[in-house]
Amino acid sequence: MFIKNKKGMMDDFFDLLFTSLALFFIIFFVQVILDTDAETKTEITLTELHNFENDVQLLHLLDYPLSDGKNQKMRDIILQYVDAHNEALFKEKMREYFEKNNLEGRIAVYNSQDYLLDKEPLFSFSNVVFGAGKVSEVELLTGNAGHDSITVVLTT
Amino acid sequence: MKSKKGALVHWIVLGLLAAIGLFAWLTFETELGVQIKGEWQLDYLRNFYVEGQEELVQRDQEALFAGKEIALLLANNGGFAESSPCGVIDEVYYWNKVGSFCFLEVDAEVDKAFNVFFQKKYGKDQKYTVSHQGKELVGKSEEAIILAGPKAKHTIFPHFRVNLGYSFDDYFQLQNEAKSIVDLCKWKPDLRLCLEDTKLPHWKFTNCDTDSYTEENRRVVFCSESPGKYTILRLDGSTVPVRYRFGLDFTTS
Numbered sequence: 281m282f283i284k285n286k287k288g289m290m291d292d293f294f295d296l297l298f299t300s301l302a303l304f305f306i307i308f309f310v311q312v313i314l315d316t317d318a319e320t321k322t323e324i325t326l327t328e329l330h331n332f333e334n335d336v337q338l339l340h341l342l343d344y345p346l347s348d349g350k351n352q353k354m355r356d357i358i359l360q361y362v363d364a365h366n367e368a369l370f371k372e373k374m375r376e377y378f379e380k381n382n383l384e385g386r387i388a389v390y391n392s393q394d395y396l397l398d399k400e401p402l403f404s405f406s407n408v409v410f411g412a413g414k415v416s417e418v419e420l421l422t423g424n425a426g427h428d429s430i431t432v433v434l435t436t
Numbered sequence: 437m438k439s440k441k442g443a444l445v446h447w448i449v450l451g452l453l454a455a456i457g458l459f460a461w462l463t464f465e466t467e468l469g470v471q472i473k474g475e476w477q478l479d480y481l482r483n484f485y486v487e488g489q490e491e492l493v494q495r496d497q498e499a500l501f502a503g504k505e506i507a508l509l510l511a512n513n514g515g516f517a518e519s520s521p522c523g524v525i526d527e528v529y530y531w532n533k534v535g536s537f538c539f540l541e542v543d544a545e546v547d548k549a550f551n552v553f554f555q556k557k558y559g560k561d562q563k564y565t566v567s568h569q570g571k572e573l574v575g576k577s578e579e580a581i582i583l584a585g586p587k588a589k590h591t592i593f594p595h596f597r598v599n600l601g602y603s604f605d606d607y608f609q610l611q612n613e614a615k616s617i618v619d620l621c622k623w624k625p626d627l628r629l630c631l632e633d634t635k636l637p638h639w640k641f642t643n644c645d646t647d648s649y650t651e652e653n654r655r656v657v658f659c660s661e662s663p664g665k666y667t668i669l670r671l672d673g674s675t676v677p678v679r680y681r682f683g684l685d686f687t688t689s
Contacts, residue, residue, distance in 0.1 A: 298449045305456045321472045328478040335486040342493055350669055351571075351599040355497060360673035418490050420497055 327414075334414040338434040341377060341387070342418060355420060355432075362389060362430055367403045374405035384408045385436035392419055395431040402430070476587065484583050484590035491581060492594060498558055499596040503573040504668045505557075506549040507602050507678065511662075514682030515540045515607050517548035522685070528657050530683040531614055539611060542604050543567040550575070562594065568604045572597055602666040602678060609663045613639070614684055622686045627654060638663055644679045654686040 344354040354377065361370040374387050386406035394400070395417070417433045514520060514529030522530040522538035531538060547566040550573075554560065564575040575596045583590040613636060621630035628649055631641075635658075640647040644659040662678040669675055 294446060298446070298453065301453045301457075302449075305453070305460070308460065325473045325475070325478070328482070329474070332478060332481050332486065335482060339486070339489050339493060351601050352669070355493065356500070356671070359497075359671050363672040418493060420494060 331414050331416070334434060334436050335416045337381075337383065337436065338416040338418055338432065340381075341434065342420075342432065344377060346373075358389060358432060359420065359430070362402055370403045371405045375407070378405075378407050383436065385413065385434060388433045388435075390431045390433065392429040392431045395433070401433075480588050480590070483585065484588055487583055488581070488590055488592040491583075492592065492596075495594040496596050496598055498554070499573065499575055500598040500600070501671055502550055502554045502557060503598055503600045504602075504670060506546065506553050507600060507604070508668055508676060509553070510545060510549055510604075511678050511680045514680065515542065515545055517545045517552065525655070525683065528681065528683040530655070530685055531611065532618055532685050534685060534687055534689065537611070537615060537618075540607050542607050546573070546604060564596075570605075571601055571603045572599050600668070602662075602668055603664060606662050606664050606666065606678070606680070610660055610680060610682075613663075614682075618684055618686060622654075622688055627651060627656070627686055631656065655683055656686065657681070657683045 342353070342355040342358075346352045346354065346357065354373070357373060358370065361367070361373075370389070377383070378385070378387075384407060386404060386408070388401035388404035390399070390401045394402075413435045415433060415435050417431050419429050419431045510517065514531060516529045520529040520531070520538055522533040522536075524530070531540075543566070546568060547564070550566040551564060554562070554564065561579075563578045565578065566573065566575045568574065573596075577594045580591045580593050583592070617631065617634050617639075620634050621627055624630035628651065631649075638661040640659045640661070641649040642657050642659060644661060647659075650657065658681070660680045660682075662680070666678045667675045668678060
């Protein structure tokens with residue numbers, strides 16, 4: 281009896297196997313299609329776009345010409361203030377820039393080594409209170425013995 | 437016959453499942469459904485374009501620093517980057533020798549001094565063709581910087597144009613003044629008297645601070661304040677006046 285029905289059992293077994301596999305793939309594809317969240321993808325795009333805008337903003341800040349009659353740019357005076365340990369003037373210039381450009385965020389200047397070690401910045405200025413945001417950074421070589429290079433970080 | 441048909445159907449279903457399985461395996465790492473919009477473009481902008489711009493900002497900064505330093509260095513060497521064809525005596529670079537002048541090719545000296553300083557200071561192999569336009573120092577790079585990744589390549593030439601707040605044109609005026617002084621005084625037996633009468637107020641003897649006359653075999657060392665009254669604003673915020681140091685030879689034969 282057992283031997284007689286073995287063929288039929290194998291047929292049933294394969295039918296079950298094929299049905300299970302077919303169901304598995306059908307469910308897999310349906311899930312992939314349903315799981316595609318267009319909103320999440322758009323959010324990723326927008327986040328990346330804001331990061332890019334932040335990068336451009338930082339470059340704009342560093343390249344910003346000052347009307348001091350000395351043909352200096354913002355990056356020049358940042359280096360000067362770091363060298364002279366003049367945080368007050370740094371804050372004043374940054375406040376002017378942030379106000380002129382309707383910018384909200386935080387700018388910080390680190391010794392590059394300290395930045396890598398997550399240490400405190402040399403100077404910082406902020407006109408908002410927030411925890412995290414878009415972060416852009418640019419390293420500048422100073423040519424001075426005190427700090428070989430500094431890293432300017434803009435968070436908006 | 438009956439079982440053969442059944443087997444065929446089973447083989448077809450098995451084949452289909454195998455094909456679907458193969459597809460799923462091959463596209464395992466490929467995202468299905470809606471893709472992130474502008475992913476490649478934004479990746480390019482952030483990792484290549486912005487990186488390139490940052491590199492250019494840094495290069496400008498380095499060029500500005502190097503330009504200011506070589507302006508002071510050249511002024512101290514009478515404008516010569518290496519040696520004066522008219523001779524160097526006691527670290528004083530001479531502008532003339534007996535009857536002839538060794539006129540400076542200012543841009544060639546600036547180019548030489550800049551490249552030496554830049555490579556020494558920043559250890560970069562980049563070779564620049566440097567010239568000046570008014571108060572600006574212009575550098576044209578001969579080599580490109582290539583930022584390459586698996587999906588994109590971005591090429592930038594790190595040329596620069598930085599405002600030194602100083603013009604190398606001072607040399608042209610000083611050399612003209614030097615020529616006039618040599619022409620007027622070389623035949624005068626009392627050289628000191630002639631020079632004191634002839635030299636312009638920004639010309640000093642030996643040292644700009646002491647202004648003390650010294651003469652050796654009718655060779656006189658001068659220090660001149662910048663005719664354009666230029667100063668160099670260093671990165672630390674200090675201002676250094678540009679002072680030119682050079683020697684003139686008043687021998688006639």
